[in-house]
Amino acid sequence: MMEQKKVKKKRILKIISSLLIFIILFVFLIVIQSAKWFLDKFEGLDISVAIYQIMSPLKGTSTTVLWEYCCACIFPALFISIFLLSLYRCYDAVTDKLYFNLRIQVYHYLTHSSKDYFLYIGKKFKRISKIVILSVLVVVLVATLWTSAVQVKLPDYIRHISSASELIETYYVDPDKISISFPEKKRNLILIYMESMENTFASKESGGGEIVNYIPELTQLAEESVNFSNTDMLGGAYGVDGAGWTIAALLAYQTGVTYKLPVETLADYQKFLPGIKGMGEILAENGYQNYYMCGSDTTFGGRRNFFEQHGNYTIYDLLTAKEEGFIPGDYNVFWGMEDAKLYEYAKIHLEDIAASGQPFNLNILTVDTHFPEGYLCELCGDEYDEQYANVVACASRQVYEFVEWAKEQEWYADTTIVIVGDHLSMNMEFFDNIGDFDRRIYNCFYNVPEDLKTNQTKNREFNTTDLFPTILASIGVSISGEKLGLGTNLFSGESTLQEEVGASELNRELNIYSDFYFDEFVLDKN
Numbered sequence: 001m002m003e004q005k006k007v008k009k010k011r012i013l014k015i016i017s018s019l020l021i022f023i024i025l026f027v028f029l030i031v032i033q034s035a036k037w038f039l040d041k042f043e044g045l046d047i048s049v050a051i052y053q054i055m056s057p058l059k060g061t062s063t064t065v066l067w068e069y070c071c072a073c074i075f076p077a078l079f080i081s082i083f084l085l086s087l088y089r090c091y092d093a094v095t096d097k098l099y100f101n102l103r104i105q106v107y108h109y110l111t112h113s114s115k116d117y118f119l120y121i122g123k124k125f126k127r128i129s130k131i132v133i134l135s136v137l138v139v140v141l142v143a144t145l146w147t148s149a150v151q152v153k154l155p156d157y158i159r160h161i162s163s164a165s166e167l168i169e170t171y172y173v174d175p176d177k178i179s180i181s182f183p184e185k186k187r188n189l190i191l192i193y194m195e196s197m198e199n200t201f202a203s204k205e206s207g208g209g210e211i212v213n214y215i216p217e218l219t220q221l222a223e224e225s226v227n228f229s230n231t232d233m234l235g236g237a238y239g240v241d242g243a244g245w246t247i248a249a250l251l252a253y254q255t256g257v258t259y260k261l262p263v264e265t266l267a268d269y270q271k272f273l274p275g276i277k278g279m280g281e282i283l284a285e286n287g288y289q290n291y292y293m294c295g296s297d298t299t300f301g302g303r304r305n306f307f308e309q310h311g312n313y314t315i316y317d318l319l320t321a322k323e324e325g326f327i328p329g330d331y332n333v334f335w336g337m338e339d340a341k342l343y344e345y346a347k348i349h350l351e352d353i354a355a356s357g358q359p360f361n362l363n364i365l366t367v368d369t370h371f372p373e374g375y376l377c378e379l380c381g382d383e384y385d386e387q388y389a390n391v392v393a394c395a396s397r398q399v400y401e402f403v404e405w406a407k408e409q410e411w412y413a414d415t416t417i418v419i420v421g422d423h424l425s426m427n428m429e430f431f432d433n434i435g436d437f438d439r440r441i442y443n444c445f446y447n448v449p450e451d452l453k454t455n456q457t458k459n460r461e462f463n464t465t466d467l468f469p470t471i472l473a474s475i476g477v478s479i480s481g482e483k484l485g486l487g488t489n490l491f492s493g494e495s496t497l498q499e500e501v502g503a504s505e506l507n508r509e510l511n512i513y514s515d516f517y518f519d520e521f522v523l524d525k526n
Helices: 002-041 047-055 063-097 123-151 154-161 167-171 216-224 246-255 279-285 300-309 318-323 339-355 387-406 410-414 464-473 497-501 503-511 515-522
Strands: 101-108 113-120 188-194 289-294 314-316 360-365 415-421 441-446
Touching (some): 002 063, 002 123, 167 503, 188 246, 188 387, 216 387, 279 289, 279 464, 289 300, 289 339, 314 339, 387 415, 415 464, 464 497, 497 503
Parallel strands (some): 289 314
């Protein structure tokens, strides 16, 4: 009986130890694989993007992105963990049953006698060999993990969040503390955020980084209107850290600050920066009706809470499109609903929105050009070898056709259309041949007021936070001091914060933790 208990106890301990080894292996490998995947797919992107995505709820995430991550990270980590654990247990089983007895005869030349020595495997040998194997494995894993952490700049990230910066406290301009005035006849605003759209997709002759122009229609729209540029050709906004993914980019455009929520609060979206005031509140206070429209579930990334809490936006998304019968209840492609349907959905609702007689602010977020390869819809051609190129070209045509449609509507004369990329594209493989081209985020201000000064549009250094006051100015709003949030109205010609302190210094400071940001925006201590 005692012997059976010992055997049972030994078996249980072996199962527990196997489980612990598997968990440790899997965690190490999933982190290492994730770091490798991040470096391959998001080269040059801030690690805060990855941390944000990890901490975000998965609801609304494209199954394509999730499947690619599973194939690149989770499945390999799982299989390798099982394989290594199996090898370890096979070694354990073999040494338990292996009998090794080697006779070595040593001849002593002085005494002319010989003596036998026996080398055999015992419990001590098995115990030491297992410790050595596990130690080597741990050292290899830890070394690889540290190398990966350095490559994704995790030590820098930790150092930044453990420091403190006064940049936001020094330069932030609170909308409630300055004068903001609207024209007597208020203009409507249609703000189109194009997923991952940047000037790089244009040809070198136009100001882009490619041999061919994948976005001729967007290039034309920029030439026909106002395009703020870092050069004297087609250019755009600098991809500042903390605004390199969708919700962070939307935050920069809407409030003039970057995303700096502490890691421990990322998954808590009940109150989305309650202490900050953005474009939505400013417009709502001045009689505007706010609308946000996208083809996915707005819940993803905290977008629903942000737009509902900052301007009381009416939401039109994948869920409402199904509820209204615009698409079938089981419809789902890519992130939910492709852009071709999104634009048609927008046209339908614009009829009712414009008919209300109140000034409106409609924000539209596209998705077809999302990482990794975009969504190839039925409108896309096959003129290029790469799917992503065809998707980008299709996106350019679609937004152009939407603008052409808008120009035929009665409300167009009193409507400014702003087209911007939300952030730089994360499809790094697509840009392998552009060399050291300075990639910038696309912008276009179409049908702005005739009396708006537009002589300070080229050779500017700016980022997406500057578009906050600039978008308001594009509908005729006057801003005392020409600054809001951390942004500067680009129509004014006033120096931007980036022009004053430099892009690298601005990035460095924005990466550092800010007591002011946390106290004023997150905790809302005012």
